[in-house]
Amino acid sequence: MHQHGGPEVLRYEEVPDPIAGPGEVLVRVRACALNRLDIWTRIGQAGRNIPLPHVLGNDIAGEVAALRTPVEGIAPGERVMVSPGTSCGRCAQCLSGEDSSCRHYRILGYQCWGGYAELVRVPIQNLIALPGHLPFEEAAGFPLVFLTAWRMLVNRARVRLGEDVLVWAAGSGVGMAAIQVAKLHGARVIATAGTPAKLEQAKRIGADAVIDHRNQDVVAEVKRLTARRGVDVVVEHVGAATWERSILSLAHRGRLVTCGATTGAVGATELRYLFSKQLSLLGSYMGSKAELLEAAGFYFAHRLKPVVHAVLPLPEAARAHEMMERSEQFGKIVLQVA
Secondary structure (H helix, E strand, O other): OOOOOOHHHOOOOOOOOOOOOOOEEEEEEEEEEOOHHHHHHHHOOOOOOOOOOOOOOOEEEEEEEEEOOOEOOEOOOOEEEEOOEEOOOOOHHHHOOOHHHOOOOEEEOOOEOOOOOOEEEEEHHHEEEOOOOOOHHHHOOOHHHHHHHHHHHHHHOOOOOOOEEEEOOOOOHHHHHHHHHHHHOOOEEEEEEOOHHHHHHHHHOOOOEEEEOOOOOHHHHHHHHOOOOOEEEEEEOOOOOOHHHHHHOEEEEEEEEEOOOOOOOOOOOOHHHHHHOOOEEEEOOOOOHHHHHHHHHHHHOOOOOOOEEEEEEHHHHHHHHHHHHOOOOOOEEEEEOO
C-alpha cells in the first residue's frame, strides 16, 4: 500500500526482492493469514506511524528460500512457520524471555514489511520448523492469535482446571484460539457470537455453553450458567462495547485479561465494584517466542487447531479485507501465494 485508506489502497504490484542481512533469512511465502491488525495498519489507526509504501501480513508460513550465511539445522527448502514478533535479543526483557516488552519489539506486517508477498525477510530466530503433515494455509493461521491467547490465559490470567472462562467474539481469531487454549487447560468455556452459525461453530471447537451477544443479555446469561457466581476469567479483546459487561460478568476475585480494543479504546469502570469484588484487570500484548514454541507443540500434536474460514489468492487481498471488515468469518482468512 502506498497510502492509508480502504481496501482499495492495497495494490498487487512488483517490488524488488528483499535482501537478507546478517542473522536474517528469506522465506518464500506460501500462505499469510489476516489479522485485525492488518485493518488498523491499512487505515492508519494502529497507534504508530509507519513509513510508506508498506507490505502488510503478520502471520506467515512457507519455505526457507535463502540464507545470508549458513546456519546449522536450517537449509533452503525447509518448511517453516514464522514467529510474528521481532526484538533486539540483547536487553534485559529479551534475555529474561519477555520479548514483547522489549523497547525495540516490532511485529511483521505492522512496523516492518510482512507476508503479503512472495518473499519476506525475517530474523533466523523467528523460524519454527513446520512438520510436513500440516498445510501451509492452516499453519499461517496459528502464530499471532494462538500466541496472544496463550499469553492471555496461561501466563497472565493463569487459568486453572475447573475454572469458568468467558470468551467474547468466538468467531474472531483470538476468540477461536482462546476457546481451545482454555479447554486445553481444563476450563469450562462460555463463548459469545453474533449469529447462530458462529454459535454452533464455537461449540464444535470446544465451547461448553454459548451466548448470542446480539440478542441475549450476556451478563444475565453468564450469571444463569454459573449459578449467579460469575466467571473466573474474561477474555476481553472487543473494547468499549463489551468492557462494562465483562467486568459485571466476573466472580469475586475474577480476572479480566485484555489484548485489544476493536470497538473503542475507552471503557468505563465502576471502581467500587472493582475493589469490593477484588477483581484483577490484566493487560496482555503478543507474547514471547518461547510461549509460541510451547503452544506450537500442542498444534503439532493436533491438540490445538486453527480454524480456516476461507483461502483466497494473494491478488484478492482487498476482498479478504472486505470479508474481515464485515465480520463474515469464523476463524482465519488466509491469502495463498502461488
